[in-house]
Amino acid sequence: MIWLTWRQFRTQAVVALAALAALATYLVILGYQMRNAYATDIVGCQPADCVSARRDFADAYEVQVALIGALLIGVPALIGAFWGAPLITRELEERTDRLVWNQSITRVRWLAVKLALLILISMAVTGLYSLLLTWSASRYDELVGDRFGALAFASRNIAPIGYAAFAFLLGTVIGLLVRRTLPAMALTLVLFAVIQVFMPIALRQHLMTPVTSTVQLDEEAIERADFMGFDQNGARLDGYTMPGAWSLTSTSRVFNADGTPYTTEQTEQCRQSDRQTAMACTARQNLHFSYTYQPADRYWRFQWIELSAFLGLALLLTGFGLWRIRTYSS
Structure with a gap:
């Protein structure tokens, strides 16, 4: 056979x-x-x-x-x-x-x-x-x-x-x-x-089950995102991906340390001609966002x-x- x-x-x-x-x-x-x-x-x-x-x-x-x-x-x-x-x-x-x-x-x-x-x-x-x-x-x-x-x-x-x-x-x-x-x-x-x-x-x-965590908006997080912009609801971060992870969040809202939305007015102090300086200024404002993902491991x-x-x-x-x-x- x-x-x-x-x-x-x-x-x-x-x-x-x-x-x-x-x-x-x-x-x-x-x-x-x-x-x-x-x-x-x-x-x-x-x-x-x-x-x-x-x-x-x-x-x-x-x-x-x-x-x-x-x-x-x-x-x-x-x-x-x-x-x-x-x-x-x-x-x-x-x-x-x-x-x-x-x-x-x-x-x-x-x-x-x-x-x-x-x-x-x-x-x-x-x-x-x-x-x-x-x-x-x-x-x-x-x-x-x-x-x-x-x-x-x-x-x-x-x-x-x-x-x-x-x-x-x-x-x-x-x-x-x-x-x-x-x-x-x-x-x-x-x-x-x-x-x-x-x-x-x-x-x-x-x-x-996916993992949802709070991520500090430091310079590394800004670099790993595609875009950071603003709309009527405040700041948003698009395309952030944790190293090696499977990102299930395409857009994340950015919040201050007290949980209030990060607004356009708050960015005035960080409007610099140099991108790296502006990023460092933003990172010092103690901002965070919520992120849902499947870990790399x-x-x-x-x-x-x-x-x-x-x-x-x-x-x-x-x-x-x-x-x-x-x-x-x-």
């Missing part, structure tokens, strides 16, 4: 290995390029030049890292559509199901062997790709520090392995229910894309939670598929 499964799958396996080899070559070259640039331009840079050096480094590799990360996010979807969806529909459309399901091997065992082998291959291919990308982009991730970002989180470390297993089982079960290859492939791609969008936008941040817990969740969903789909095929009638 394993031999038969391999014979049916060998073309896809060869294509996947060739693509992985090409990607591995590119990622190794890109990784060494970023390491050399990091060692030359970032390590030991003069304080006056570090900001521009970091910006130039990020600009030079941002597009490449984003594209290769987006491609990795697409790999589980392709596995589900091109490996999972045709697994059963191919037999149904070619009418070979009447032959293979009436042998000494039961249809449940037939499907179980196929699923076991192909899930392992799917997870291995995606895991190797993720490992290579994680290594290659490590210097970029260290500099940019956006590990919780939707694209970065879903294309690094162990979470993509769970996506691959789930996507493959999703395609297989949809194919078993729809019975036609092309509709099953299309539906798999759509459903998996919806889940991948829904997860970071609506669900991931609630996997663990929770990153691996989120990775394990998401991996476990998608592997759990894959197991449920496996159970449903084995039950469905046992009661299946052509």
Whole structure:
């Protein structure tokens, strides 16, 4: 049974290995390029030049890292559509199901062997790709520090392995229910894309209870914000991000030490022509703001939670598929 499964799958396996080899070559070259640039331009840079050096480094590799990360996010979807969806529909459309399901091997065992082998291959291919990308982009991730970002989180470390297993089982079960290859492939791609969008936008941040704390508005906090402005309700701070954390607050209200809003009138004493002097003056006013976030040290817990969740969903789909095929009638 394993031999038969391999014979049916060998073309896809060869294509996947060739693509992985090409990607591995590119990622190794890109990784060494970023390491050399990091060692030359970032390590030991003069304080006056570090900001521009970091910006130039990020600009030079941002597009490449984003594209290769987006491609990795697409790999589980392709596995589900091109490996999972045709697994059963191919037999149904070619009418070979009447032959293979009436042998000494039961249809449940037939499907179980196929699923076991192909899930392992799917997870291995995606895991190797993720490992290579994680290594290659490590210097970029260290500099940019956006590990919780939707694209970065879903294309690094162990979470993509769970996506691959789930996507493959999703395609297989949809194919078993729809019975036609092309509709099953299309539906798999759509459903998996919806889940991948829904997860970071609506669900991931609630996997663990966020932390809300009061942050002192010092010079470092001002530097880590995108903008500080005023409206009718007082001062606001936009885009502040704690180092390594996942920021769940986009705009924060700024308050005085006694809890009253920090107003435009209070900024008069800090209106300086020099930005650094103005920042230092603002920092001395003992201001603070509320900030909600997921701490940096929770990153691996989120990775394990998401991996476990998608592997759990894959197991449920496996159970449903084995039950469905046992009661299946052509």
